[in-house]
Amino acid sequence: MDATLTVVEPHAAAGSGLRELWGSRELLYFLVWRDIKVRYKQTLVGVAWAVLQPLLAMLILTAFFGGPARLPSEGIPYPLFAYAGLLAWTFFANALFSSSNSIAGAGPLITKVYFPRLLIPIAAVGARLLDFAIAFLLLAGLMVHYRAAFTWRLLVLPLLVIITMLLALACGLCLSALNVKYRDVNFALPHVLQFLMFATPVFYSTSMLPERLRWAAGTNPLAIVIAGFRAALFGRPFDVPALSMAALFTLLLLVFATMFFRTMEEQFADLA
């Protein structure tokens, strides 16, 4: 006899969420796969957009800051320097944007069928990982072109990608839950991301910041992680304490975000 027991109660039992999440990992795979498939349907160049987004940004920035109005780029050719930052930034920003809109855009998946709601924003972030991987190929090409050295520090890169992903997921979980109730999130987020891109040393170096603003980059986990990206790619020393703090912060935020999401999700079907 199948002993599957479903308990329906006013509130979720503590800890039931993660077990359920693990049980539906195959569905996660399908949701990621759907997001990727659907995103590039009816486009001419398809998945090449994953490369074009950071590439075009890099070309524009290089045109402005690589030439006469030269920005310090830590001794790395500016296009390479900018692309590395943009690669990480684009991944973060797209993952955050997709996951924030994921629940509000899920429609009948929320109102007509049950599965762990956490899968939806997770899948949205996961689908952006493929974009990142494709855009990364161009970075590898650029590094070869500029004869950048490949060092052991590259091995840390996966860890940095995971931190970036979890950070985007943590923010995305909170915003996706809020977005169901307050559509303001939808309108505000592009502006916040734009501001964040300038506030974070994405296409400029932290060293360019005036002394009195350095603390801002030092407390911005995204700035720390992007600096880590460059260190890993270009063989520079890591700022280990800062990276550890950023990782810890990300994990704490993720725990909070998951709890927040689980509280909010009880209303999703009634609001969506």
Added chain:
Amino acid sequence: MTIHVEGLGKQYRIGAPHHGRQNVREALAGLFARSGSRAETIWAVRDLSFDVERGESVGIVGRNGAGKSTLLKILSRITRPTTGRALLRGRLTSLLEIGTGFHPDLTGRENIFLNGAVLGMSRAQIKSRFDAIVAFAEIEKFLETPVKHYSSGMYMRLAFAVAAHLEPEILILDEVLAVGDAAFQQKSQTFMENIIRQGCTLILVSHNLQAIVNLCSRALFLDGGVLCADGPARDVVAQYVARVAPTTEGVGERRWPDPHDAPGSDNVRLHAVRVLSEGRATEHVDVQAPVQIEVEYWNFLPGARIYTSIHLNEKSGVGVLSSANLPSLNLGTDAWHGKPQPAGLYRSTCTLPAELLNERRYSISVFIVADMARHEVVAHDVMAFGAYDATPREYHGTLMGVVRPRLAWSTELVPPCHSERSEESPAAWDPSPRSG
């Protein structure tokens, strides 16, 4: 038992700014205006308790807004209850819609996998049932076509095919079968019967009372979120029809209390038109019982000789019959026919025999003629009623035609010598089963 529900309730806030989406400004305003905007709450379902045994099939009937869908959403875990709890033992599948998760840009093949996964199938399960799903849906040629290019029939077939291969132990269904053409409905009925035969526990919400009677052994009747009746499906459906259905769309009566507004002339005016089944005014008549159509009219012209006529149309406008209280059309005798009638209120009653109507909606038009010449009342489509059949039967769906009288049928074996093909050898007509 398979399903145990105790004290289940779901409260919604209505009309207040807290309901639905709000923007930040409204939320902030709400914080400071607590006294001014008291949220009004309603219980969509309240204090529901019932048990369902393994293999039982339970129908849920009730008016719109009675809480049927809310109950299904709670049992399907789409929304959480405010109070109480439910335990469901066994692999649970709920189909509140078919094709949930279908993406128009994805191909048939891709959507089978996606939809299957959304409904709870594993990749291995989908793979092993893939060919069966495709065959069931009859879409082999369009497997690689995005479903947005499918006809609605193909789309429905595909969606249903995936659902039909879920092999659930508990199935929760909401009106999904009320869509599609006759062939599709036939297919889904067969599917449901198979699933019940295999021992699946079924919870079915439907406005199709016939489907409930045919498929379910037991029914629950919800009204205003509360459980009103729980028992054998036929009894509960009959209770539902008797108690709730008449009040949903009037009471099977159209009445003009003020003669000035009533259809008619200065000589004769309509007062009321009524449909009765088993002595009760109702908009839902049982085809197994005779139906009375009553026409009440005022006669203001003393001495007028009046006859009453009705037309019955099927809701699509097809004429079903017309009749009048004239001797040549009357099975009985009408005391007032041909006599001068004093002024006053009169009632003419026409009785339709049992087992004449089909399961359709019908509309009544009334014509009143005075002195065999003047049309005093011409009232088209003054009221409508629906006929239903709650008896179990051997076929699915409704029969074609605006009437469905019970007719005499018989079949007999024709002896070979009378058959046209009598020159063939009798051995070819041997009706006994052959071995081998």
